Amino acid sequence: MVNNYRYETFVPLYITNHCDSQCKICNLRSQNKNVERKEGDKEQILSQLKIILEVEGISAVCFLTGEYKPGTKRVENLELILWCIEQAFMMGFQKVYFNIGSLSDSEVARISEKFNGDERIVLSLFQETYHRETYRKFFGYDDKENPKSDFNQRLSTPERWMQAGFKQVDIGVLLGLRDPEYDVKNLIEHAKVLSEMGARVHISLPRIRGVDKVPYDISDHEFKNIVADIAKALPEANIIVTTREDVEVLKELLKYAKIISPGSSDVLPYTKEGDIPNNLSTSQFQVAPIRKRPSWVLNSLELKGGSIRYYSV
Ligand code: SF4
Structure with missing residues (x-):
């Protein structure tokens, strides 16, 4: 039994x-x-959690x-989502992230009423870009029909989450929207503010995948430098790397990352055996x-003696 874990893991679970x-x-x-819309019911969600926990041996999940x-x-x-979080803990999950977009004050209050600052819960919410004009271009601008278009509500959610007594946040930028320098600088500042509030800060750095033309192409080399710079500026932060990246890139990022997240962005994709789907239509x-x-x-990564928390092989 190893007590001093070097990495953590969690699996993403899209429920709709x-x-x-x-x-x-x-x-x-x-x-x-072109998207075939799907939504999991409670029974399907529970069976996905059972597979992640019992077949995959992973006890951390992101809804x-x-x-x-x-x-x-x-x-x-x-x-x-509140039901999902509760069920996951009852089944034996040890850490639960959730990513459902920005939260209003009353929504933070509702989560707080239910879970009262539970330290095992991570609010996952990436600003995508801190540059207002770029945000407007890709996500819209204060449009009531387009909920993600509210830049300010999104930006203020992690601080309001912390003020409600929670302890863990996962913030990030979507790399590939623009020249990353401005966003990386602001992401670091944002992380420092949250850290000063007592947060255990996680950092996500997804690169745009699956579009015909990426607005600002970030090479593997540039990407690795960005991750290295953030790790240097924020030594306490938990940098998350995911299987958006090829395994070879992931391996090179392991020296900076603290969390490895493998999985698929398909809806309820986990199976009892064999490969998992990542259909473009869903x-x-x-x-x-x-x-x-x-x-x-996880087994294919060469961890050089490091072990993985929330994963029992
Ligand atoms: S359209 Fe925007 S808010 Fe909806 S899933 Fe995609 S990134 Fe999230």
């Missing part, structure tokens, strides 16, 4: 691919008629959905139509 937002770079944007405009669907989605983005299961990815 419905979304009211209109993000130009996302396959799940509401206007995309993801699209973002809904104010109204019944948005309320129902939040309640479903996923947020496609890396390849068929993907390796999370445990296979």
Whole structure:
């Protein structure tokens, strides 16, 4: 038994691919008629959790959905996520992330009422870009029909989450929207503010995948330098690397990362055996139509003696 873990892991679990937002770079944007919309029911979600926990041996998960405009669907989605988090802990998951978009004050209060600052819960919410004009271009501008277009509500959510007594946040930028220098600088500042509030800060640095033309192409070399710079500026932060990246790139990032997240952005994709799907018609983005299961990815990384928390081989 190793007590001094070097890495952590978690698996993403998309429970739906419905979304009211209109993000130009996302396959799940509401206007995309090519997506076959799917939504998991509670029984299907529980069976996915069972596979992640018992077959894959991974006891940390991130629940993801699209973002809904104010109204019944948005309320129902939040309640479903609260149910998911509760079920996951009851089953034996040790850490739960959730990513459902920005939160209003009343939504933070509702989560707080239910989980009262539970330190095992991580709010996952990436600003994507801190540059307002770029944000407007790709995510819209204060449009009531497009919930993600509210830049300020998104930016203020992690601080309001911390003020409610929670302890863990996962912030990030979407690399490839613009020249990364401004965003990286602002991401570091944002992380420092949250850290001073007592947060355990996680940093996500997804590169745009699955679009015909990336607005600002970031090479592997530039990407590695960005990750290295952030690791240097924020030594306490938990940099997350995911299987958006090829395994060879992942291996090179291991010296900077603290968390490895393998999985698929398809809806409820985990199976009891064999590969897992990443269909373009149902996923947020496609890396390849068929993907390796999370445990296979973790086993294929050469950790050089490092071990993985929340993963029992
Ligand atoms: S990035 Fe998120 S909020 Fe935007 S369209 Fe995709 S799923 Fe919806």
